[in-house]
Every structure is written in structure tokens, then in C-alpha cells.
Amino acid sequence: MKYLLLxxxxxxxxxxxxxxxxxxxxxxAGWGAINSTPGVTPGMQMEDPSAATTIRVENGETLVTDGxxxxxxxxxxxxxxFEADDLDAAIELAARVPTASMGGAIEVRPLVxx
Numbered sequence: 826m827k828y829l830l831l832x833x834x835x836x837x838x839x840x841x842x843x844x845x846x847x848x849x850x851x852x853x854a855g856w857g858a859i860n861s862t863p864g865v866t867p868g869m870q871m872e873d874p875s876a877a878t879t880i881r882v883e884n885g886e887t888l889v890t891d892g893x894x895x896x897x898x899x900x901x902x903x904x905x906x907f908e909a910d911d912l913d914a915a916i917e918l919a920a921r922v923p924t925a926s927m928g929g930a931i932e933v934r935p936l937v938x939x
Contacts (some may be wrong), residue, residue, distance in 0.1 A: 827936040833899040833921060834929025837844060837873045849902040855923040862875040874900035893919060906936070924927045 831855045841849060860867045879890040902924065912933070919931035 826869045826911070827938060828905055828912070829934045830888070830915065830919055830922065830935055831901055831932040831934065832905075832929065833932065834902050834924040835899055836902065836924060836927055836929060837868055852923050859905070859918070859922060862907075865918070866906040866908075867906040868906065870903045871901065878933055887923050902929075914927060 841852065844852065859865060875892055877892050879892070881888045881890075907915055908916055909918070914937075915933045919925060919933050922929075922931050925931050
């Protein structure tokens with residue numbers, strides 16, 4: 826089964842830059858370990874939420890809003906796909922994502938495979 830792991834947090838580039846050199850090294854080592862885990866297909870890091878544009882269509886009119894539409898403390902910052910035997914394995918990997926221990930959350934969602 827393939828699982829999509831959605832990474833939510835408030836860790837911006839500025840927040841990472843404010844970390845000590847040792848903290849940054851530990852953060853990057855944690856991500857390196859995740860990306861080298863068998864079954865993981867790394868996704869891409871997203872720009873900070875302030876760079877987002879939200880599109881909605883109401884009554885045939887396209888509405889464009891700068892930034893993420895919902896005002897949330899945590900924003901979607903990235904994702905990756907993990908092929909695992911079961912949900913428990915995906916949960917175990919999600920707990921290793923550095924963002925999870927830095928105040929963020931990881932959503933694990935099974936992918937529909939046809």
C-alpha cells in the first residue's frame with residue numbers, strides 16, 4: 826500500500842536559518858534518513874505559505890486570493906510517498922519526520938491505486 830505523508834508545520838526558511846549550526850545539521854540528517862528509507866519517494870519542499878495563491882470559482886467567476894486561504898498556525902510545507910506493508914509502518918516513519926518533533930504534524934493518507 827502506498828501512503829501520502831503530508832507535512833504540516835510552521836517551519837519557514839527563516840526559522841531554519843535561526844537554528845544553531847548543530848541543530849541545522851541534525852535537521853538535515855533527519856531528512857536525509859527519511860529520504861534514504863526504502864519505499865520512500867521524496868516529494869519536493871514547498872515555498873513558504875506567503876508565496877501561495879488560492880483559486881476558487883463562484884458563479885463562473887474566478888476568484889484569486891494571495892496567500893493560503895485558511896488562516897492556520899500550521900501550513901502544508903511538503904510531502905512524500907511511502908510504500909509500506911501497513912499503516913503501522915507509515916505511522917512509524919511519520920514519527921521520524923523532523924517536523925513532527927518541532928511542533929508540526931504529519932498526516933498519513935492511503936493512496937487509491939487502480
